[in-house]
Amino acid sequence: MSSFSGRSIISLRDMSVSELWRIVEASGEVKSGKHPGLLSGLGVASLFFEPSTRTRLSFESAVLKGGGTVFGFADPGSSSQKKGESFADSVRTVTGYCDAMIIRHPVEGAARMASELSSVPVINAGDGSNQHPTQTFLDLFTIFESVGRLEGLCVGLMGDLKYGRTVHSLAHAMALFGARMVFISPSSLAMPPHVLTELAESGISFRVVSSPEEAQDSEMDVLYVTRIQKERFGDPQEYESVAHSYRVTRETVAVLGDSIKIMHPLPRVDEIAEEVDSLPNAIYFRQAHNGIPTRQALLGLVTGGIS
Amino acid sequence: MSDRVYKVYAIENGTVIDHIPTPMALKVVEILGIGSGGVFTLGVGFQSKRLPGGKDILKIENRVLSRNETDIISLIAPNATINIIREGRVQEKRRISLPESITGVMLCPNPNCATNMLGAPRKFRLENRSLVTYRCQYCERVTGVISENLVSPER
Ligand SMILES: [Zn+2]
Numbered sequence: 458m459s460s461f462s463g464r465s466i467i468s469l470r471d472m473s474v475s476e477l478w479r480i481v482e483a484s485g486e487v488k489s490g491k492h493p494g495l496l497s498g499l500g501v502a503s504l505f506f507e508p509s510t511r512t513r514l515s516f517e518s519a520v521l522k523g524g525g526t527v528f529g530f531a532d533p534g535s536s537s538q539k540k541g542e543s544f545a546d547s548v549r550t551v552t553g554y555c556d557a558m559i560i561r562h563p564v565e566g567a568a569r570m571a572s573e574l575s576s577v578p579v580i581n582a583g584d585g586s587n588q589h590p591t592q593t594f595l596d597l598f599t600i601f602e603s604v605g606r607l608e609g610l611c612v613g614l615m616g617d618l619k620y621g622r623t624v625h626s627l628a629h630a631m632a633l634f635g636a637r638m639v640f641i642s643p644s645s646l647a648m649p650p651h652v653l654t655e656l657a658e659s660g661i662s663f664r665v666v667s668s669p670e671e672a673q674d675s676e677m678d679v680l681y682v683t684r685i686q687k688e689r690f691g692d693p694q695e696y697e698s699v700a701h702s703y704r705v706t707r708e709t710v711a712v713l714g715d716s717i718k719i720m721h722p723l724p725r726v727d728e729i730a731e732e733v734d735s736l737p738n739a740i741y742f743r744q745a746h747n748g749i750p751t752r753q754a755l756l757g758l759v760t761g762g763i764s
Numbered sequence: 765m766s767d768r769v770y771k772v773y774a775i776e777n778g779t780v781i782d783h784i785p786t787p788m789a790l791k792v793v794e795i796l797g798i799g800s801g802g803v804f805t806l807g808v809g810f811q812s813k814r815l816p817g818g819k820d821i822l823k824i825e826n827r828v829l830s831r832n833e834t835d836i837i838s839l840i841a842p843n844a845t846i847n848i849i850r851e852g853r854v855q856e857k858r859r860i861s862l863p864e865s866i867t868g869v870m871l872c873p874n875p876n877c878a879t880n881m882l883g884a885p886r887k888f889r890l891e892n893r894s895l896v897t898y899r900c901q902y903c904e905r906v907t908g909v910i911s912e913n914l915v916s917p918e919r
Contacts, residue, residue, distance in 0.1 A: 468904060544882045566878030566902025573884075585876055587904055651906060 461758035465572035465579040468588045469626050474633045477597060481607070483754035483763050484598040484747070487523075495753065495762035496523030502555040503529035504547070505582070506562040511723070512582050515745075516559050516591075519752035523762070529559075548574045557760050560584075578759040586622055592722060593626040595751040596681070599744040603718050604678050607634045613672055615641040616683035616703055616728060618648040623722050624683055625652050632656050638663040639672045643699045646689060668702060669709050677713060680705070681720045682728055706730045710738050720744050773805045776852050778825040779834075783812065784841040788911065789820030791840050795869040796833060797917045798824060814843060835863040839870075839909050864890050866898060868917035870909070877903035 460476065486492060501520045505513050513531060520527040529551075544567065551558060552575040560568045561582040568581035568588070583589040601607050612631050614624045618640055628638060628648070638656070640648045640663060647665065656663055666672050669680065682705055690696035705719060710733060721729055721741040733739050757763035784792055786809045793799050793806070803825040812819040834846050838860040848856040866888040871880070878884035879902050888898035891906050899906050907913075 470904065563876075564878050564881045565874060565876055565904070566884055566900070567882060569902050570878045570882055570884040584878075585903070 462761045462764070463578060464759055465568075465575070465581075466590055466755060466759060467569050467572055467579065467581045469590050469593055469629050470588075472590070472630075477594070477630065477633065478607075480594050480751070480755060480758070481598045481601050483758055484594070484751040485602065486763070487754045487757070488747070488750040492523075492754075492757060492763055494524040495757040496520055496525030496760065499523075499525040499556040499756075499760055499762070500554065501525050501527045501756065502551050502558045503527050504551065504558065504560050505529070505531050506533045506544075506560070506567070508532040509561050509583060511745075512561060512589075515748040516580075516582060516752050519749045519756065522749060523753045523756065525556075525756070528555075545570070545574055552576050557756055580755065580759070583622075586620070588626065589622055590626070591748070591752055591755060592623055593630050594755065595744065595748045596623075596627055596720065596722075597630060598751050599720065599740060599747045600679055600718070602747070603740050603743070609635055610678045611637040611639065611675055613639040613641055613669070613675070613677040613680040614648075614683075615669060615680060615705075617646045617685045617689065618642040618683075619646040620686075620689070621683045624648075624681065627681060628652060628656065632659050632661045636661070637675070639675050639677060640665045641667070641669055641672060641703070643667065643685075643703070646685065669705065670712055673712055677717055679718045679720060680713065682725075683722060684724075684726055684728055700727070704728055704730060705733055707732050707736065710736060773823065774852070775805070775823050775825050775849055778823060778827055778849055779829045780847040780849060781822040781824075781834075781837060781841075782819070782845045782847070783814060783843050784820040784822060784837075785815050785843075786810075786818035786820050788840050789822045791911055791914060792822055792837055792844075794916045795836055795840070795914050796824075796829070798827075799916065800918065802827060831858075832863065834858055834860050836866065836869060838862050839866070839914060840911060862890060862893055862896065869914055870898070871913045871915055872900045872903060872905070873907050873913060874900065874903045874905050877905070879903075 503517055517527045548571045557577050558579045559582050560571050560579055563585050565585035565587040568584045572579040581588055581590055618624050685700055687696050717738055718740050719738050723745050789806050805823040807821040809818045828848055837844050846858040847854045868886055870888055879886045884902050887901040891897040891899040897906050897908055
């Protein structure tokens, strides 16, 4: 019996360590071909109330590869929302058409609300600046696959740590596995105090530095890089200088040691030099590809295709 | 001083809430949702040793508040004392503590929250008892309790 069958996946806050392990394990099983056709005969609704092409393609491809069918809309302009139908009514209607529902919405809490109105499992594909749990699941799976374990790692998070939903969720998840953490960012984009408080309260040690080189002696297993957006800076010159110091090159990798794995949720702009791509340390494309087996596994778990 | 308080109006049956800091008694009426029906008496601005700014007293007739309802009062008046009155006598002296969850009576300060944008019901869970913070069950942000964000459950 799976604790996932029939369950909505809304937030990392709802997940225990053993549940995260189960998702990582199931993702590996799917990737190795253990569950062919795990979604066959199922119809999955994909409701994107704001456009997000990469996430949508990843989910839709996951459904199709699992043998299911997928329908829905890619942006609100094409939906009945435009005609004034309430969000609640859209969910109440579509829940009768499908076996699971994927929801992306710009409002924080929209997916939670949908899960309370829906009779089929809802998967949160991003709700405003709040949660995007499947990104974290695929990050965990990729770390496990590349490093060989999830417990007791040292993980560096670099870039925009202030506004990055992805890094907040990953920090939360890695804390559950007892990671040490290193936060590398310009001071204006530092990890917000509420995240640091939560980590400290759960007994996690972390270090705050302003460049990857300063973290050299932390012996990081993983460096997770995120994009620093130009819009966060009023002064273009300030942006240029910041962007330059938070760029990963072959030299950075050499300084951080042979075993470091470099991750990135993509799309990147120039925070990782292309010369890094061919190094064995670069695992960001594998990370993006892992979105498919991870999302397939999750859909399989909640619809009962994987027990 | 406190003699005058009980001269205001003695009730036979119901709930007396004492030691509400002045002028928060009306706020208590609002979040209990009794403003739109029921009989109550409100005494405002009595002297109090415990509350240097004065205290208010609220007497609600013919209604025994549940523990959930009285715990909600601690969001506004952490030192309030509750007496349940039956046939003119104090039947129960009740202590209150911060509720583990708040439903309906608190607004989420995040304007982009589903409770404010999509009509989701307002639900919070206690995050930190000593800091008096709650986490919104929708947008998951943590908020302190400020009286402007406390409203009637019917609103
Ligand atoms: Zn909220």
